[in-house]
Amino acid sequence: MFILKKFGQLIVTVILVTLFASLLLELLPGDPTEVLIPSGSDQQREDLRQELKLDQSFAVRYSTWLGNFATGDMGNYYTVSSDRPVSDRLWQSLPVSLLLMFYAQMLALFFAIPFGVLTAYRKGTWFDRTSNTAAFAMLAIPNFALGFLLQYYLGVKLGWFKTGGYASPSESPIEHFQYMILPTITLAVGQIAIYMRLLRSDMIATLQQDFILMAKAKGLKSKRILFRHALRPSSLTLLTVAGLNIGTLIGGALIVEVVFALPGMGLMLFEAIGRRQIVAFQSMVAVIAILYILVNFAVDLLYTVLDPRIRNANKS
Amino acid sequence: MSVQTPISGLPTPSGTPGAPKLLEVRDIVTRFTTDRGSLTAVNGVSLSLERGRTLGVVGESGSGKSVLSRSIMGLLPRSNTERSGQVIFEGKEISGLNDSEYRELWGDEMAMIFQDPMTALNPVMKVGLQITESLRFHLNMSKSDAKDTAVALLKAVKIPEPEKRFSSYPHEMSGGMRQRVVIAVALACGPKLLFADEPTTALDVTVQAQILDLLAEQQRERYMGIILVTHDLGVVAGRADEIAVMYAGQIVEQAPTALLFSEMKMPYTEALMAAIPKLTDASHTRLAAIGGRPPDLVNPPKGCAFSPRCPYVQPRCHEESPTLTPSPTAPEHLFACFYPIGSPETEEVRLRIAAQRLMATAPEFVAAPAKTPTPAEQSPVPAPPEQTEGM
Numbered sequence: 001m002f003i004l005k006k007f008g009q010l011i012v013t014v015i016l017v018t019l020f021a022s023l024l025l026e027l028l029p030g031d032p033t034e035v036l037i038p039s040g041s042d043q044q045r046e047d048l049r050q051e052l053k054l055d056q057s058f059a060v061r062y063s064t065w066l067g068n069f070a071t072g073d074m075g076n077y078y079t080v081s082s083d084r085p086v087s088d089r090l091w092q093s094l095p096v097s098l099l100l101m102f103y104a105q106m107l108a109l110f111f112a113i114p115f116g117v118l119t120a121y122r123k124g125t126w127f128d129r130t131s132n133t134a135a136f137a138m139l140a141i142p143n144f145a146l147g148f149l150l151q152y153y154l155g156v157k158l159g160w161f162k163t164g165g166y167a168s169p170s171e172s173p174i175e176h177f178q179y180m181i182l183p184t185i186t187l188a189v190g191q192i193a194i195y196m197r198l199l200r201s202d203m204i205a206t207l208q209q210d211f212i213l214m215a216k217a218k219g220l221k222s223k224r225i226l227f228r229h230a231l232r233p234s235s236l237t238l239l240t241v242a243g244l245n246i247g248t249l250i251g252g253a254l255i256v257e258v259v260f261a262l263p264g265m266g267l268m269l270f271e272a273i274g275r276r277q278i279v280a281f282q283s284m285v286a287v288i289a290i291l292y293i294l295v296n297f298a299v300d301l302l303y304t305v306l307d308p309r310i311r312n313a314n315k316s
Numbered sequence: 317m318s319v320q321t322p323i324s325g326l327p328t329p330s331g332t333p334g335a336p337k338l339l340e341v342r343d344i345v346t347r348f349t350t351d352r353g354s355l356t357a358v359n360g361v362s363l364s365l366e367r368g369r370t371l372g373v374v375g376e377s378g379s380g381k382s383v384l385s386r387s388i389m390g391l392l393p394r395s396n397t398e399r400s401g402q403v404i405f406e407g408k409e410i411s412g413l414n415d416s417e418y419r420e421l422w423g424d425e426m427a428m429i430f431q432d433p434m435t436a437l438n439p440v441m442k443v444g445l446q447i448t449e450s451l452r453f454h455l456n457m458s459k460s461d462a463k464d465t466a467v468a469l470l471k472a473v474k475i476p477e478p479e480k481r482f483s484s485y486p487h488e489m490s491g492g493m494r495q496r497v498v499i500a501v502a503l504a505c506g507p508k509l510l511f512a513d514e515p516t517t518a519l520d521v522t523v524q525a526q527i528l529d530l531l532a533e534q535q536r537e538r539y540m541g542i543i544l545v546t547h548d549l550g551v552v553a554g555r556a557d558e559i560a561v562m563y564a565g566q567i568v569e570q571a572p573t574a575l576l577f578s579e580m581k582m583p584y585t586e587a588l589m590a591a592i593p594k595l596t597d598a599s600h601t602r603l604a605a606i607g608g609r610p611p612d613l614v615n616p617p618k619g620c621a622f623s624p625r626c627p628y629v630q631p632r633c634h635e636e637s638p639t640l641t642p643s644p645t646a647p648e649h650l651f652a653c654f655y656p657i658g659s660p661e662t663e664e665v666r667l668r669i670a671a672q673r674l675m676a677t678a679p680e681f682v683a684a685p686a687k688t689p690t691p692a693e694q695s696p697v698p699a700p701p702e703q704t705e706g707m
Contacts, residue, residue: 124395210435217391218450218501219422222415228449232440307440308485 010293017289018282022062025278032276036078048078065282075279086280089268090287096166097265101249103184105242108191116199117226123204135193147186147259155182164261183260187253191245195238202234232306239306243299247292336407338541339509340364344401346387353614357383359565367508370535370542372552374588375562378610381545384562385511389426390418424454427502431514433494437486443497444482447504454505469500473530492523496530503534513545528555550592553577561585564611564621567640571649581643581656583626627669628662630655
């Protein structure tokens with residue numbers, strides 16, 4: 001029942017998201033074929049227009065794409081010479097984006113959790129104030145500026161990491177990490193500040209609960225009280241925001257992908273819009289929407305792991 | 317604490333006859349730094365307790381009774397808190413310990429039961445783990461030993477199906493059951509001193525009695541000293557050996573339970589007593605409440621802290637504050653009042669209040685206006701306290 005409900009949600013969301021995204025592309029002025037085949041003849045243009053159903057209404061175009069997508073056909077990139085399937089490129093760039101998102105989230109949480117917990121525990125001390133100031137400073141640096149700074153100092157001057165490009169982990173794990181480290185840091189820095197602040201405020205509320213005083217009265221060590229007793233009930237907001245962020249990081253890491261020349265989803269989406277590859281764009285948006293929903297479905301399941309009271313609420 | 321013959325059937329103290337008392341508190345003062353200034357929550361409290369005995373600490377909300385027990389135990393946060401005075405536990409001064417030294421005592425030697433079982437247990441941890449973690453930490457038990465002990469503890473606090481309940485979460489249990497778990501947690505390592513901070517306030521009346529009986533039973537078995545903190549004189553009446561009444565951070569009256577109930581001296585104690593509804597009262601009898609509110613502890617009033625609310629107040633009470641002194645008739649009975657219940661001054665006021673009430677409710681029974689002019693006409697005497705405000 002629960003699964004069915006989620007599946008229904010998924011379908012409705014994918015339809016709505018792709019519908020609005022496609023409508024936005026409709027608003028772009030000019031003839032898409034001018035962009036798709038700038039040097040094509042009138043006949044080639046007319047053929048392409050028919051193939052893309054540009055001579056028909058938006059409703060027909062959209063429902064055709066939807067029908068194809070539902071059967072697993074993601075459509076093609078259209079050029080004069082050849083039509084490349086969208087799925088080919090998607091399978092190349094999706095892993096890049098997913099890995100980048102995963103590394104950035106892990107790195108952000110790795111720093112945000114201990115700092116969030118400790119700043120809450122040491123609320124009002126110099127440690128708390130320094131950490132918060134540092135967090136806001138990190139939040140204030142724009143992604144591209146940080147990206148360039150890291151490239152210049154760690155990449156060019158010190159030569160520790162590669163400044164642009166990509167290698168898949170299966171080909172060469174070491175190179176993969178050399179390519180990925182700088183974009184990961186660039187993406188994670190802003191997230192650390194947000195996650196830390198979220199966790200800190202929830203932790204402060206939790207630390208005032210009776211059960212924390214009771215844990216203290218049991219004579220437990222502060223470390224155990226903080227990480228075993230207080231962290232779990234304080235992490236629901238953090239988990240929610242981290243889940244919502246995943247969607248943003250999969251398709252929205254455009255600036256970082258551009259700066260580090262990473263062939264990820266953000267770059268591909270950008271390209272598809274610029275080149276009026278409407279079908280490719282719709283398919284990519286749909287894939288990102290599905291991933292986004294699946295991740296947040298997993299987050300919903302995680303809630304019940306973190307808080308057994310939600311488990312019961314779901315059952316009843 | 318007064319010297320009393322131990323109740324027969326109790327095990328004898330483990331120490332030698334001259335062994336130090338379980339707990340001795342001398343002149344403890346606790347101040348909190350607030351935005352408005354320094355708030356004196358506990359103001360010079362001294363008390364002592366032997367193993368196997370119960371001291372009831374009674375007072376209304378804000379009287380400092382919970383802060384007192386946390387001050388003694390050392391559980392208050394270090395920041396914003398200023399504490400002085402001595403706390404001597406088994407002959408050892410503990411008020412200057414650091415947190416890691418306190419951890420040796422907390423849970424192991426002294427434990428606390430909290431007021432609200434709905435919030436005192438960690439909602440995301442199974443109750444079994446909440447018991448075993450202190451066993452494993454303090455007594456270095458193995459996992460399976462700790463589990464066996466925890467199940468035995470759950471059984472001892474009369475939780476049905478203890479093996480099953482071991483893996484329950486708190487939200488799967490009723491309030492009374494949760495308070496039993498809280499007690500099991502507190503008892504786990506066999507503490508010698510137990511603080512029960514309003515242990516039954518959040519519970520149904522029927523469950524209250526069960527929990528108090530359970531505490532008494534465990535006290536007998538484990539020979540613990542208990543400090544039972546409550547706002548309800550009715551709760552401590554049958555359970556405590558001695559009662560300390562607190563008001564505005566100070567003990568205002570202290571006596572063995574029977575003596576306190578038979579000869580209460582302090583008008584505040586009397587007012588608390590009057591606030592307990594009686595079964596013999598007619599139905600719809602108005603509940604007696606103490607008028608006014610507890611004093612502001614940042615800027616305490618001059619003189620006796622209870623004077624603004626005291627029905628028997630005299631001019632002197634507004635000027636000087638009385639100290640806790642032994643009663644001339646019974647040295648184990650201490651009170652802080654210039655005009656205790658039974659003194660001519662209070663009796664006069666009592667008669668006048670009674671007469672005024674009679675006049676108001678049934679004037680036809682009172683023959684003519686008072687023949688002899690009462691001092692009420694000359695000296696300013698406050699009207700009897702309002703009966704509408706809550707405690």
